[in-house]
Amino acid sequence: MKAYSREVSVALTLGGLLLGLAIFAPSFYQAQPLLSLAAREAPTLVAACGMALVILCRQIDISIGAQFSVCSVCAGLLAGAHWPIPLVLSASITIGASLGALNGSLVAGLGLPSIVVTLATMVTWREGLRWLRQGIWVDLPEGFQWFGLRQSAGQWTIIILALTVLVLLALFMKHLAAGRFIYAVGSDAEAARLAGIRPRRITFAVFVFAGALVGLAAMMNVAQSPQVDPNSGTGLELKTIAAVVVGGVAISGGRGNLWGVFAGLLLLACLGPALTHLHVQAYWEKAIQGSVILLAVVADGGHRRNQGSP
Amino acid sequence: MPPLLQLASVTKSFGAVRALRGVSFDLQAGEVHALLGENGAGKSTLIKIITGAHSPDGGTITIAGKRVPQLSPTIARKLGVACIYQQPALFPDLSVAENIALRLESVALFHLIDWPERRTRAAELLNRIGAHFSPDMEVRHLSMPEQQLVEIACTLGAGARIVIMDEPTASLTQTEQVLLSAVVRDLCQSGVGVIYISHRLDEIFGLADRVTVLRDGESVSTGPVKELNESALIKLMVGREVTQTYPPSEAECGEVVISCRNLGCSAGGIHDVSLDVHAGEVVGLAGLVGAGRTELAKTLFGITPCDSGTLFLDGKQIEIRSSQEAIANGIALVPEDRRRHGVILEMSVAANITMAIHRRLFPGTWLRFNAERAEALEFIRDLDIRTSGPDAPVASLSGGNQQKVSVARWLATNPRLLILDEPTQGVDVGAKNEIHRLIRRLAKKGMAVLMISSDLPEVLGMSDRIAVMRGGTIVAILWGQSTAHDVMAAALGLEVGAQ
Numbered sequence: 001m002k003a004y005s006r007e008v009s010v011a012l013t014l015g016g017l018l019l020g021l022a023i024f025a026p027s028f029y030q031a032q033p034l035l036s037l038a039a040r041e042a043p044t045l046v047a048a049c050g051m052a053l054v055i056l057c058r059q060i061d062i063s064i065g066a067q068f069s070v071c072s073v074c075a076g077l078l079a080g081a082h083w084p085i086p087l088v089l090s091a092s093i094t095i096g097a098s099l100g101a102l103n104g105s106l107v108a109g110l111g112l113p114s115i116v117v118t119l120a121t122m123v124t125w126r127e128g129l130r131w132l133r134q135g136i137w138v139d140l141p142e143g144f145q146w147f148g149l150r151q152s153a154g155q156w157t158i159i160i161l162a163l164t165v166l167v168l169l170a171l172f173m174k175h176l177a178a179g180r181f182i183y184a185v186g187s188d189a190e191a192a193r194l195a196g197i198r199p200r201r202i203t204f205a206v207f208v209f210a211g212a213l214v215g216l217a218a219m220m221n222v223a224q225s226p227q228v229d230p231n232s233g234t235g236l237e238l239k240t241i242a243a244v245v246v247g248g249v250a251i252s253g254g255r256g257n258l259w260g261v262f263a264g265l266l267l268l269a270c271l272g273p274a275l276t277h278l279h280v281q282a283y284w285e286k287a288i289q290g291s292v293i294l295l296a297v298v299a300d301g302g303h304r305r306n307q308g309s310p
Numbered sequence: 311m312p313p314l315l316q317l318a319s320v321t322k323s324f325g326a327v328r329a330l331r332g333v334s335f336d337l338q339a340g341e342v343h344a345l346l347g348e349n350g351a352g353k354s355t356l357i358k359i360i361t362g363a364h365s366p367d368g369g370t371i372t373i374a375g376k377r378v379p380q381l382s383p384t385i386a387r388k389l390g391v392a393c394i395y396q397q398p399a400l401f402p403d404l405s406v407a408e409n410i411a412l413r414l415e416s417v418a419l420f421h422l423i424d425w426p427e428r429r430t431r432a433a434e435l436l437n438r439i440g441a442h443f444s445p446d447m448e449v450r451h452l453s454m455p456e457q458q459l460v461e462i463a464c465t466l467g468a469g470a471r472i473v474i475m476d477e478p479t480a481s482l483t484q485t486e487q488v489l490l491s492a493v494v495r496d497l498c499q500s501g502v503g504v505i506y507i508s509h510r511l512d513e514i515f516g517l518a519d520r521v522t523v524l525r526d527g528e529s530v531s532t533g534p535v536k537e538l539n540e541s542a543l544i545k546l547m548v549g550r551e552v553t554q555t556y557p558p559s560e561a562e563c564g565e566v567v568i569s570c571r572n573l574g575c576s577a578g579g580i581h582d583v584s585l586d587v588h589a590g591e592v593v594g595l596a597g598l599v600g601a602g603r604t605e606l607a608k609t610l611f612g613i614t615p616c617d618s619g620t621l622f623l624d625g626k627q628i629e630i631r632s633s634q635e636a637i638a639n640g641i642a643l644v645p646e647d648r649r650r651h652g653v654i655l656e657m658s659v660a661a662n663i664t665m666a667i668h669r670r671l672f673p674g675t676w677l678r679f680n681a682e683r684a685e686a687l688e689f690i691r692d693l694d695i696r697t698s699g700p701d702a703p704v705a706s707l708s709g710g711n712q713q714k715v716s717v718a719r720w721l722a723t724n725p726r727l728l729i730l731d732e733p734t735q736g737v738d739v740g741a742k743n744e745i746h747r748l749i750r751r752l753a754k755k756g757m758a759v760l761m762i763s764s765d766l767p768e769v770l771g772m773s774d775r776i777a778v779m780r781g782g783t784i785v786a787i788l789w790g791q792s793t794a795h796d797v798m799a800a801a802l803g804l805e806v807g808a809q
Contacts, residue, residue, distance in 0.1 A: 194645050
């Protein structure tokens with residue numbers, strides 16, 4: 001139990017928030033708005049899973065917002081060219097994986113610091129996209145929104161897809177040797193190398209995988225509206241890093257799990273609507289979100305001091 | 311005139327380890343006082359106490375006749391203590407003048423910088439010690455001895471009266487050494503006292519006025535250098551009664567397992583290493599810090615692959631370019647500094663033990679936790695690892711038990727050659743003995759063991775043969791019956807048996 005203290009405390013905070021809403025603002029619990037909220041946040045959850053792997057590996061990827069925008073626009077254009085939905089989906093994932101592979105090869109291959117590499121790729125993708133597309137929204141063909149399903153069925157599809165990704169990844173991280181290697185590399189890359197693990201290979205693979213998840217997330221987002229916003233990925237890196245950190249993953253790598261990330265994301269996602277329902281003025285929302293993140297980081301620092309590790 | 315520095319029965323412990331058990335030491339103005347002792351004798355701890363980095367548990371420190379109850383790095387600096395380390399601690403991207411200024415000037419944030427003044431002062435200091443380079447040079451363009459001169463200029467500029475030099479010549483050539491000695495003598499002429507640490511006995515005889523020998527954290531002797539010779543010094547350094555017994559060797563020496571011929575690795579600084587290790591044999595690898603022992607281990611294990619020479623395993627020539635290849639060939643390395651690299655502290659005992667055998671233990675992709683636990687339990691029983699269970703994080707174990715986990719990980723790979731780098735560093739006496747018995751048991755089973763150790767009695771007690779390294783190569787191979795004197799003499803580069 002002690003090993004999961006961080007995850008449990010996030011879950012308890014979330015429970016407290018939901019309980020408070022049930023008592024003071026029962027209007028929060030309405031099926032339709034909640035379903036919309038969940039569908040809106042589902043792509044963020046998928047991207048946050050990728051970010052969690054990257055951070056567990058003691059790296060960071062701040063280019064995922066730009067990757068998300070690139071994948072979204074490409075998916076929109078391909079859909080406009082009447083590609084079938086499964087092909088558009090795999091194209092989006094492939095593009096995301098290739099963008100991740102570029103980050104990965106620079107970080108793992110050349111040993112460059114990931115924050116600088118992904119800052120550079122972030123600016124490159126974002127500005128490149130703006131220059132190529134001049135900020136034009138992409139119109140989607142009929143029958144693409146909600147994958148051609150009714151709205152609620154489409155929303156459920158997206159939510160279930162996100163949850164499937166979460167559950168599968170959480171199981172992989174625990175039950176696959178690869179998952180354990182990610183933790184080992186994130187804890188101490190040199191120790192991992194001395195144990196016969198190849199830290200560079202692991203790091204590269206994690207960046208590619210995170211990119212692929214961003215491609216999937218972009219597709220899940222594109223399918224929710226009749227048009228593609230070329231700036232849809234703006235701020236995604238901050239949202240996902242916040243969810244990962246609030247969820248108890250150590251920013252120094254090697255500690256944390258995806259269930260915590262799930263709880264962290266739910267907490268941050270519910271905070272905004274909850275404040276509205278509790279009649280807190282809208283401009284407090286960001287400040288309160290910021291405080292939650294700060295609290296998580298402070299808790300992380302306290303946790304590390306208790307462990308006595310440097 | 312009172313001595314510049316006087317220490318009386320200073321003690322210091324780190325946890326259960328007693329680094330200093332009572333050191334008395336004094337430094338007179340104008341003398342070079344050499345400090346001598348084998349690895350782990352307490353030299354570095356003593357330096358850190360004099361510079362205020364560690365506070366002693368007991369004893370007194372008197373500087374220039376005044377007792378100093380609480381010595382911090384700042385106070386030590388004010389009282390004129392300066393230390394020059396083996397690796398100069400300069401800022402490579404700043405100029406010489408700036409580096410000197412950083413040590414000497416006020417640290418106030420809005421202190422205005424007087425550039426011409428900085429330059430003049432630096433030039434004057436460099437001139438005083440006979441350095442022939444411009445104060446505008448960036449430090450990264452300077453050679454190692456030039457950087458050391460900058461360090462000395464700093465201490466001069468700060469008006470240091472007590473200068474500690476920690477192996478200043480370890481990386482210098484012969485001519486550079488002579489130059490440095492001249493500078494040191496000039497320093498002494500001006501009334502500075504120098505504490506000089508070196509492993510080069512010839513240097514100590516050429517330069518020092520007095521010498522103090524440390525052994526096991528105690529100062530065993532202080533006297534004028536003139537009254538001693540090399541052999542007497544070595545005797546003082548190693549001459550201790552054996553306080554620990556070692557399990558006897560019962561292994562039968564079998565076939566040659568690994569054999570290197572003129573092995574070299576320029577990245578690791580080792581060259582022309584030739585060594586055979588037989589099945590069932592424990593070969594001790596002795597030498598001073600920096601002699602290339604860890605580097606040799608890393609080369610054999612493929613971390614810094616060799617770039618010259620050949621390697622044979624069971625008579626067949628092999629190439630090892632990565633640790634994966636080493637593992638596949640049955641070579642295992644239990645690294646030194648286990649808290650950093652030997653184990654992953656956050657992970658469970660079981661995960662740490664199976665870290666190197668994933669492919670064998672989990673032929674499918676899925677981890678099988680029951681198989682893993684069974685494997686771990688076997689080692690926990692076998693090696694008597696004291697843990698609350700295979701799922702406990704390694705961080706919760708004691709040092710000796712963490713070391714056993716680190717060894718267990720490599721035993722699990724079923725190696726032909728087991729390399730142990732400082733296997734008993736920082737573990738208590740009981741655990742040490744258990745690890746020794748474990749090494750014997752492994753050798754008896756036919757494993758070839760190469761054991762790096764800075765603990766001389768351990769090397770003597772455990773090894774069937776002892777290979778002594780110096781300057782990146784093996785300089786002597788001694789049989790188990792040799793004495794500490796022989797090993798030390800070889801490590802220091804003297805004729806063996808020069809009594």
